Amino acid sequence: MKGLRILIIITALMAAHLNYAQDDSNEELLSLDRGPITSQFDYVYKKSGNYRSDGKRYEVVRVISLDKLRQNVLDTLEVYSKKEGELKATIAGHETTISSLNKKLEETTGNLVSVTEEKDSMSFLGIQVSKASYNTMLWTAIAALLGTLLFFVYKFRKSNSLTQEAKSNLSELEVEYEDHRRRALEREQRISRQLQDEINKYKKTK
Incomplete structure (x- = not known):
């Protein structure tokens, strides 16, 4: 009988120790x-x-925990604001690149049209050349312009895709930022109200 009591006591102590260790682990x-x-x-x-x-x-x-939590929330919001500024700067850079590529694309298209209109002329830089040589130089220039045009179109599409992706990321970040800021402010206000209520109640009891 005495051995059974000892066994029960040891089992209870082990269970209590395991629960305490689990609580400590969760707090860590x-x-x-x-x-x-x-x-x-x-x-x-x-x-x-x-x-x-x-x-x-x-x-x-x-109060020290509330102040620490408030500072952490403000630091987090500052990080989100910094990321937002970086994304906006990236978008501005892409828009500048797109504008430059559009200008070069217009210039290339104008040059191509100009060369096409003059393809029947036998004068090249004021020098009369044979038709075969003229055609060879003409099509070489056209091929080079087309290659340049395709290159700029590719760069334009790539930059446009990156810009759209950056805008999408910015939009998602703004939504997440606003949601996080709203929830953080709600929690902070709720805790502040509870703290003020306790302060008021304490003052009344004095």
């Missing part, structure tokens, strides 16, 4: 010094005290 994953903002909010909630009064549940948050 939450911190105000690392991890996403959501996990930092979870950390504040976990570390906050709570009590009930008049049938309502209140949370008591340490």
Whole structure:
């Protein structure tokens, strides 16, 4: 009988130790010094005290934790703002490149039309040349212009694709940024209201 009691006590102690170790492990994953903002909010909630009064549940948050969380949120928003600025600068650069390529494309097209209109002329740079030599030089120039045109068209399409991708990424980032900022502000306001309520209640009880 005594051995059975000892066995039960040892089993209970081991179970309590495992639960305590698991709680410690979960707490180590939450911190105000690392991890996403959501996990930092979870950390504040976990570390906050709570009590009930008049049938309502209140949370008591340490001011230093609230200040740290607020600074982390502001730092995160600053990072998102910086990324947004970088994407806008990239888009501006692509738009400048596209504008330059469009200008060169127009010049190349104008040169091609000009060469085509003069293909029946037998004068080349003021010098009379044979028809065979003239045709050879003409088609060589046309081939070179077409190659240049195709090259610029390729560059234009590539730059346009990169610009569209950058705009899409910027749009997604702005949506994510606004959503994150809204949720962060809502949480901060809720915690601030709860903290103010506790302060007001404390003042009334004094």
